[in-house]
Amino acid sequence: MISPAPTLFDAPALLSLQRAIQDNQGSEVFFVGYVDEDSRLIRDVEAVAYGNQSMTPVLLERALTADVIIHNHPSGNLEPSAQDLQMADMLMNQAGVSFVIVDNTVTQVKIVYYAPFLSSQKQTPLKTEEILKLFGPEGAFALKLKGYEAREAQLSMLSQIVDAFNHKDLAIIEAGTGTGKSLAYLLPSLYWAHQNKEKVIITTFTKNLQQQLVDKDLPFLKDILPFSFSYAIVKGKQNYICRKRFEEAFDTLKALSHTPALFDAEDQERYRLFAAVDEWLSQTKEGDLEELAGELLRQVREDIQAQSDLCIHRRCPYFDNCYINLSRQKVFTSDLIITNHHFFLAQLSLDYADVNVRLLPLFSKIIIDEAHNFKKAALSFLQEQASFFSLNKNLGRIYSLSRKKHNGELNQLLLNLQKSQAPGARSCLEKIQDDILPYFEALREKINYFLRPLISRL
Ligand code: SF4
Structure with missing residues (x-):
């Protein structure tokens, strides 16, 4: 989330950041900072590296003794790069060090991780009445949806979730079809993420439900809620194209096509399929393989999908534009993350500190929808098997x-x-x-x- 810089820095720290960035002619500066325990504001900052020098030994050494790493993006675009995310993840997971990005005038700050918020003892509890007002006769639902009538079961479910969030409790709720359960859990989740700057995860069993949340419920809530929020679906790596695998395989085919004696009918058919993928690749923004037509996808999927064990990470020439990194960027900077049980459980079974394979950021609350299928999904991930x-x-x-x-x-x-x-x-x-x-x-x-x-x- 992007916030005004004074919500995170005290005045002297702000001034020090502005001066150091100015002295460096607006180029990149990396600072270490220290957080005041009472105010939770960053009070002391010190410039420790200049230019594009992330991950230098001196910075890493100083980072381990600091509370937070701050650096500016001269472009003014505060979205973290793949490299930023990798560094932020490593520092947060291995040393509990926060990571934030500022613009050159230090008026805005992008929080990638801010531990004082993540582990805050001072979480702001949700106010049930404030959320329930949305459902009243003068509330946003009534104004937006003609003839809307609040359902008692929906409001009761919402109140139970608010209670569970506020008291760090577990709530197990059974709600029949037509209760309006999605809104009953989305509202407390969004208010929580907004008020406490903590991420909330929603996991479902079916893709249909995920799609309903993303295509229908969340856009509707964006229209009526008095604050802005961001959300993203997170999927497993194998759902995305691996540019490196694709380009290498296509290059081999192209080279083969120059030697007619070796370029048989099977190669020609494969070439045709790869050319179709190449065409799609020039247009896709997300690199999600599901965008490919069914038959084409069936024939090429195995050869071009991303695979954890084949990924060479930073050594890959496509690393900065890798679709997995782009998706990760979106997920790590969203308030609400939608995923499915299988992916969520697969991530839990990973070494949490392995930033190369982890696609889920740290989160504070989780809603498990379609929970009757959670046990089945858990069994398939938390056991070892070979076939x-x-x-x-x-x-x-x-x-x-x-x-x-x-x-x-x-x-x-x-x-x-x-x-x-x-x-x-x-x-x-x-x-x-x-x-x-x-x-x-x-x-x-x-x-x-x-x-x-x-x-x-x-
Ligand atoms: S970073 Fe990994 S998944 Fe992405 S294109 Fe490169 S090898 Fe493929």
């Missing part, structure tokens, strides 16, 4: 025996080496064929030997 199919699928991603020669990474490498004129390519090819392929074949045989008999018993 004949998943082992073979993963093996196939490395080296595939399928007729489709492009399927595995190793198959791809073999193809490239066969075509290559580079010195050493032939010996490398022989090494793979003699030493590595037999290893994969033996592994596949072992999986078959141990697991096939089990399958036949099912």
Whole structure:
């Protein structure tokens, strides 16, 4: 959220920031700051790094002894970059250090993390009456929706959620269809996020419900609430295209197309599919694979979707424009985050400090809708399992025996080496064929030997 700078800095600190940025001709300056325990304002600040020097040893060393890192964005766009988010995450998770961004005149501040708010003992409780007023005869609902009538069950549910939020309690609520439960939990969640500057997560089992919240309920509330708020859907990485995987595979096909003897019908069909994805890529803003037409998606998904274990993070040439990072940026700066049970549980089972795989920011409250499915989803994530199919699928991603020669990474490498004129390519090819392929074949045989008999018993 973006706030006026005086809500976070005391006057001398504001002045010091402005002077240091001015002295540096408006270029980037990184400061460490210290928070006053009573006022929760940042009182002392000190410039410790200049220019595009984030993650320098001196800054990291000083950051670990400070309460907050502050830096300016000379462009005036206060949205955190992928690099900012990575640094903010690491500092918050590993040292509890907050991270904020200011503009060059230090009039506005973007809070990425602010621990004094996150762990505040002084949370502002919600006022049930204030929210219920929206439902009264003169309230926003009646004014906006002709003939609107408040439902008793909805108001009772809302009050129970307000109580649970205020008292850090757990509320288990069963509400029948037509209760208006989405609004009953969205309102306390939004008021909480707004008043306490804490993120609230809503998790659902079905995509339909997520879509209803995002397409219908939240835009409606944006119209009637007396404050602004932001929200985002967070999805697993595999829902996005990996630019690197796509570009590399497409480049290989393009190179192959110059050698007609090697460019067979299967390659040509694959080329056609990749060209269609390339066209979509030039238009998409989100990189969400669901935007692709069903049949096209079915045929290319495996080859172009982002995969945690294949991502090389900062070493990737597309890192700053990676769709996952863009989505992460949006999620980390939203007040309300909508997700699904599977993704939420998958994130819980991760090492929370691993900033490369974590897509959920720190949050304060959670609403679990469609909770009757939560147990089923939890079981599938909080247990370890291996299956004949998943082992073979993963093996196939490395080296595939399928007729489709492009399927595995190793198959791809073999193809490239066969075509290559580079010195050493032939010996490398022989090494793979003699030493590595037999290893994969033996592994596949072992999986078959141990697991096939089990399958036949099912
Ligand atoms: S950062 Fe990772 S997921 Fe994103 S494009 Fe690069 S390799 Fe793919």
